[in-house]
Amino acid sequence: MRFFNCLIFIITCALIGCKNEENRVVINTTSPDGHAFSFMPIYEKGVTDITIYIAWPTDWAYRETTNKAVPFIGAQAILSGGTADITPMELMESFNDKNSSGSLMPTADYVFGQLSFPKEYREEVIQTASEMLHTPIFEEKWIGRIKQQITDNMARTYAQTPNLLWRVVRQATLGDVPVNDYLNLADPSEISAVDVSMLRRWHKETFTQSNLKISVTGAISREDAGRSIDQLLRNLPKGEQMQSPAAKADFSPRKLYLHVPEAEKTTLALIGALPPTSDGKDAQDF
Amino acid sequence: MKKIIVFSVGLIISGSLVFLTMHDPVLDMPDPVVRINFPSFKAVYLIPNRTSDRVDTHLIFQNGEADNPYNEGLMHYVEHLTWLNATQDSDFDDLGHSNAFTTLLSVAYFVTGTKDSFQSDLNQLLKVLELFSLNQQFMEEERKIILREYDYSARENPHFSMDASLDKLLFQGSVRGRSILGAPRDIEEFSIQDAKALHSATHRLQDAVLVIYGPINKTRSDAALADLSLPAFSAKSQDIEFPSLPKDVINTEQDVSIDHLVSPRIIFRKLVSAPFCPEPSICQIKLDLLISFLDSGLPGGLAGPLRFDSFTARNFSLHANYLDRTTIDIQFSAEPDTGISLLSLQQAFDSAWRHAIEQGIPEDSFQRIKSRYIAGVDGIIDPHTYAREKLIQALIERQTYIPLEIERLIASETTLKDINSVLKHFDQPGRQIILRATPSKE
Numbered sequence: 001m002r003f004f005n006c007l008i009f010i011i012t013c014a015l016i017g018c019k020n021e022e023n024r025v026v027i028n029t030t031s032p033d034g035h036a037f038s039f040m041p042i043y044e045k046g047v048t049d050i051t052i053y054i055a056w057p058t059d060w061a062y063r064e065t066t067n068k069a070v071p072f073i074g075a076q077a078i079l080s081g082g083t084a085d086i087t088p089m090e091l092m093e094s095f096n097d098k099n100s101s102g103s104l105m106p107t108a109d110y111v112f113g114q115l116s117f118p119k120e121y122r123e124e125v126i127q128t129a130s131e132m133l134h135t136p137i138f139e140e141k142w143i144g145r146i147k148q149q150i151t152d153n154m155a156r157t158y159a160q161t162p163n164l165l166w167r168v169v170r171q172a173t174l175g176d177v178p179v180n181d182y183l184n185l186a187d188p189s190e191i192s193a194v195d196v197s198m199l200r201r202w203h204k205e206t207f208t209q210s211n212l213k214i215s216v217t218g219a220i221s222r223e224d225a226g227r228s229i230d231q232l233l234r235n236l237p238k239g240e241q242m243q244s245p246a247a248k249a250d251f252s253p254r255k256l257y258l259h260v261p262e263a264e265k266t267t268l269a270l271i272g273a274l275p276p277t278s279d280g281k282d283a284q285d286f
Numbered sequence: 287m288k289k290i291i292v293f294s295v296g297l298i299i300s301g302s303l304v305f306l307t308m309h310d311p312v313l314d315m316p317d318p319v320v321r322i323n324f325p326s327f328k329a330v331y332l333i334p335n336r337t338s339d340r341v342d343t344h345l346i347f348q349n350g351e352a353d354n355p356y357n358e359g360l361m362h363y364v365e366h367l368t369w370l371n372a373t374q375d376s377d378f379d380d381l382g383h384s385n386a387f388t389t390l391l392s393v394a395y396f397v398t399g400t401k402d403s404f405q406s407d408l409n410q411l412l413k414v415l416e417l418f419s420l421n422q423q424f425m426e427e428e429r430k431i432i433l434r435e436y437d438y439s440a441r442e443n444p445h446f447s448m449d450a451s452l453d454k455l456l457f458q459g460s461v462r463g464r465s466i467l468g469a470p471r472d473i474e475e476f477s478i479q480d481a482k483a484l485h486s487a488t489h490r491l492q493d494a495v496l497v498i499y500g501p502i503n504k505t506r507s508d509a510a511l512a513d514l515s516l517p518a519f520s521a522k523s524q525d526i527e528f529p530s531l532p533k534d535v536i537n538t539e540q541d542v543s544i545d546h547l548v549s550p551r552i553i554f555r556k557l558v559s560a561p562f563c564p565e566p567s568i569c570q571i572k573l574d575l576l577i578s579f580l581d582s583g584l585p586g587g588l589a590g591p592l593r594f595d596s597f598t599a600r601n602f603s604l605h606a607n608y609l610d611r612t613t614i615d616i617q618f619s620a621e622p623d624t625g626i627s628l629l630s631l632q633q634a635f636d637s638a639w640r641h642a643i644e645q646g647i648p649e650d651s652f653q654r655i656k657s658r659y660i661a662g663v664d665g666i667i668d669p670h671t672y673a674r675e676k677l678i679q680a681l682i683e684r685q686t687y688i689p690l691e692i693e694r695l696i697a698s699e700t701t702l703k704d705i706n707s708v709l710k711h712f713d714q715p716g717r718q719i720i721l722r723a724t725p726s727k728e
Contacts, residue, residue, distance in 0.1 A: 044667075046664075046667055047667055048665070049665060049667075087594070088594060089583040089589065089590060089593075089594035089595075090583075092583055093582065093583050093584055093654075096582070096658055097654055097657070097658065099658065099661045099662065099665060118661075118665070141597055144624060145597060145600055145623060145624070148549075148600060148623070148624055149600060149601065152548045152549045152621075155548040156548045159442060159546045159548060160442045160443070160546075161442060162438065264437070264441060264442075265434075265437045265441070
């Protein structure tokens with residue numbers, strides 16, 4: 001059986017060229033267009049999928065004059081709008097047929113994008129995703145639907161008293177800074193004020209080729225991984241060397257009270273900083 | 287270059303020959319779940335996984351809130367007291383993770399540890415069989431902990447109250463409608479005497495199913511079980527019993543105003559009679575294929591008319607489950623788009639629903655759904671974890687565990703006729719409730 005496994009591995013390597021990379025070993029490398037990326041191939045029986053992660057740095061949440069709801073609405077609109085040639089429904093069903101998926105998750109510091117697909121659909125999926133990233137369809141009706149959904153989600157969150165506590169915690173640890181408005185997203189008028197021009201500005205500023213953190217893993221060679229990244233990003237503007245400003249949190253001891261007269265119960269929270277996962281302590285919160 | 291190509295072709299041909307002598311990459315893998323014969327328990331399952339660095343041990347009693355003759359929610363209180371009783375000794379070294387949960391049909395306890403702590407974790411789990419020796423006042427105070435749990439998860443959660451009232455209507459008179467958490471008044475009045483009686487009746491070794499997952503082989507698990515020095519009961523595996531369900535037809539529509547609800551919502555629930563299914567776990571796979579189709583934007587599905595062709599439903603969810611061998615519980619829930627009333631949404635759903643049932647699934651849509659399902663099964667790269675989750679889910683729902691290869695086989699052999707015959711039953715008279723919920727004015 002071990003002989004057969006070795007044989008299958010050799011066949012796989014002969015087909016996709018994995019001579020220089022070891023299975024499940026991370027290397028740092030560069031694509032033909034010069035994008036640095038981390039790469040971990042998985043050459044194992046039954047593993048056919050590939051996943052690409054890209055983190056676009058952003059300072060949108062930290063700026064005084066930006067509308068803080070824009071990244072949330074924009075990310076959803078890019079994913080929901082389809083492309084110039086493919087309707088939203090066709091796009092969803094096409095990805096489902098290919099057992100593929102994509103996501104965009106905006107945070108205060110980065111917009112995280114993920115694209116997963118079986119290796120046989122690599123070309124098609126990346127081409128579609130590239131179009132969505134480069135030329136998103138910001139259609140008014142979809143934007144209205146997304147705005148309503150996010151408004152409801154936030155109202156639902158703050159309808160539960162314990163969730164109000166997190167606003168106090170943010171205020172206490174971060175102070176009175178714009179990123180608080182982004183993290184709280186408590187004002188519905190901020191959401192309703194978003195228009196297409198804001199989304200286009202955010203899209204243009206955010207989705208560039210500069211200063212990205214990229215990783216690729218799965219059933220793919222280093223060469224194909226580099227080519228895939230280039231194909232995905234090539235049409236985006238070069239952009240500026242943006243750095244996301246890290247927020248400084250203050251966890252010095254203190255007591256805070258939030259008076260909510262209509263609350264039926266009192267909620268108590270104890271907050272402290274966990275060691276950073278970069279120290280290798282991510283398994284401690286088990 | 288030519289040599290390389292020849293070499294590659296040679297390998298491909300050799301590879302094909304290798305694959306001819308092997309089964310499908312998924313099917314040639316023996317199922318990770320091993321049934322162990324150990325007569326003290328109702329059943330023991332081992333899922334050896336030498337690549338895992340942790341051992342998860344579950345002890346599951348297939349008695350849940352449905353088996354509680356006392357105040358609603360008492361089984362959950364019993365679970366709290368049982369676990370507190372079992373872990374009160376200071377020598378319980380919970381370096382990993384442990385917890386307990388109660389469902390309508392089961393109550394379960396689990397400990398996550400290491401290979402080295404496996405024996406002591408197993409001993410720890412078995413303490414749930416012991417009679418309560420907790421301080422009376424401590425047990426009384428635990429009712430307040432459950433009240434806090436109610437405050438946190440239910441009091442300001444509009445879906446909790448909606449689901450609870452729907453269940454009461456739908457399952458009228460059946461234990462299926464019982465609340466697992468209970469209402470605050472019930473919780474405050476939980477009797478410790480009743481809790482002790484319920485614990486004794488439901489936490490018996492011969493009713494317990496043990497599931498071991500991790501870097502433990504059969505020799506090690508046999509040795510650990512032998513070390514427990516447990517009596518052999520020769521427990522007979524009994525036929526799975528499902529709670530009985532009301533059979534009379536109802537067709538009810540209600541407008542309700544719900545506290546803490548943020549946006550209007552329509553909920554459609556229906557219990558329908560299906561052709562007799564000897565094994566609901568197997569029939570559920572076919573039902574999942576059907577629901578995947580109805581939930582989709584493929585021709586004939588609901589997402590086209592409700593979500594994409596027109597802006598009618600902002601989002602919606604559709605689920606269907608076998609509750610026993612002849613009953614399917616269908617649940618549809620949706621929020622209207624801006625400018626759409628609940629009645630308009632209801633009419634759009636009704637029209638799309640009827641159309642789907644009358645027309646059946648188009649052949650092309652069916653083949654696409656089936657291919658997706660099989661690709662999903664083939665795409666599972668960690669069959670051990672998948673098997674563990676599926677096994678535990680099956681046990682707590684009192685269903686039969688279906689190995690991955692059987693799941694794939696059933697999906698691949700399901701025909702369009704099979705699916706459409708189930709779909710036809712969705713239109714038969716059953717117990718149907720439509721709830722139009724709006725936020726209360728407060």
